[in-house]
Amino acid sequence: xxxNWIVANFQAALNFFNAMMQFLYDILVINPVTYRNGTVWQxxxxxxxxxxxxxxxxxxxxxxxxxxxxxxxxxxxxRWEVILWxxxxxxxMAGLIIYGRYLLLLVFSICKEFxxxxxxxxxxxxxxxxxxxxxxxxxxxxxxxLSLSSGIVFWVVTLxxxxxxxxxxFSIMLVVYGRLFKIYMHIALSPPFIAFSAGKSTMSWFLTFxxxxxxxxxxxxxxxxxxxxxxxxxxxxxxxNPVASSNETVIExxxxxxxxxxxxxxxxxxxxxxxxxxxxxxxxxxIITSISNSNQQKAANAEEIWIYxxxxxxxxxxxxxxxxxxxxxxxxxxGA
Numbered sequence: 001x002x003x004n005w006i007v008a009n010f011q012a013a014l015n016f017f018n019a020m021m022q023f024l025y026d027i028l029v030i031n032p033v034t035y036r037n038g039t040v041w042q043x044x045x046x047x048x049x050x051x052x053x054x055x056x057x058x059x060x061x062x063x064x065x066x067x068x069x070x071x072x073x074x075x076x077x078x079r080w081e082v083i084l085w086x087x088x089x090x091x092x093m094a095g096l097i098i099y100g101r102y103l104l105l106l107v108f109s110i111c112k113e114f115x116x117x118x119x120x121x122x123x124x125x126x127x128x129x130x131x132x133x134x135x136x137x138x139x140x141x142x143x144x145x146l147s148l149s150s151g152i153v154f155w156v157v158t159l160x161x162x163x164x165x166x167x168x169x170f171s172i173m174l175v176v177y178g179r180l181f182k183i184y185m186h187i188a189l190s191p192p193f194i195a196f197s198a199g200k201s202t203m204s205w206f207l208t209f210x211x212x213x214x215x216x217x218x219x220x221x222x223x224x225x226x227x228x229x230x231x232x233x234x235x236x237x238x239x240x241n242p243v244a245s246s247n248e249t250v251i252e253x254x255x256x257x258x259x260x261x262x263x264x265x266x267x268x269x270x271x272x273x274x275x276x277x278x279x280x281x282x283x284x285x286x287i288i289t290s291i292s293n294s295n296q297q298k299a300a301n302a303e304e305i306w307i308y309x310x311x312x313x314x315x316x317x318x319x320x321x322x323x324x325x326x327x328x329x330x331x332x333x334x335g336a
Contacts, residue, residue: 006143013162028220047188055191062199063090093198111217133234142301168320186213215330222326230319
């Protein structure tokens, strides 16, 4: 690759994105218990333990409400199994409240397996080995064929494009780290919601909380899939059809100036012919044709770079938007 000053701007941003993707998988599947030597988990465990008393009290209240509601069945139909089931359910809910954090960690581990199934293939980490975004050699060569004025314009444009790419990268990392925070918050605040499962009227609250936690865990799967699809789109850039149609436009627009240039050059060479007696008409035609072809090529190169930058930035912004809405997307899928 030629390290010219236009390519260097955009390539630096792409290198930053490629480097960021190498750390993405570690954050998505990190063990919440051992992360940062377990200091974060200690805080979460302390909060969880402090909520146990209130949560068990709620469970007892829901248990007595259930006894009162089911007492009618006992009196009218002598169905002792209904009351017995209330005691069994109370014991199960009390145990679930005490050890519920481990149940949520199990759910996280199951969702992690989905991410591993996508990322780990044949013993290799695809997030580390995939060439996420690479500038095509055709675009690099096109930047070498620009005029000075176009080169200055594209230097400014690629500088702004690099800023957009880096902002997109930071927004993706913000979503990924935010997912990790949400996992910790779900676990820390889970005891009251687990206690809601002891009541018939509040069971839906517990199911909504559980679906929300599953959605947060599966958010990592959506992020990984979005990144792979983005890479396929970005590296599959094809300019053939747009350039073919634009070349025709460039030629038609340049027809007038070319005729004018031909007339001026023809007059000049007529003067030379009269003065020297030479006939340089063939040389004049070659020079004019060369100038015309050079202008057309520069215009085609500029348009090709514009299309590439526009499509790539659009894909970056689209990927960032999908990743930002990954949580809501999964919630709609599972009905949370």
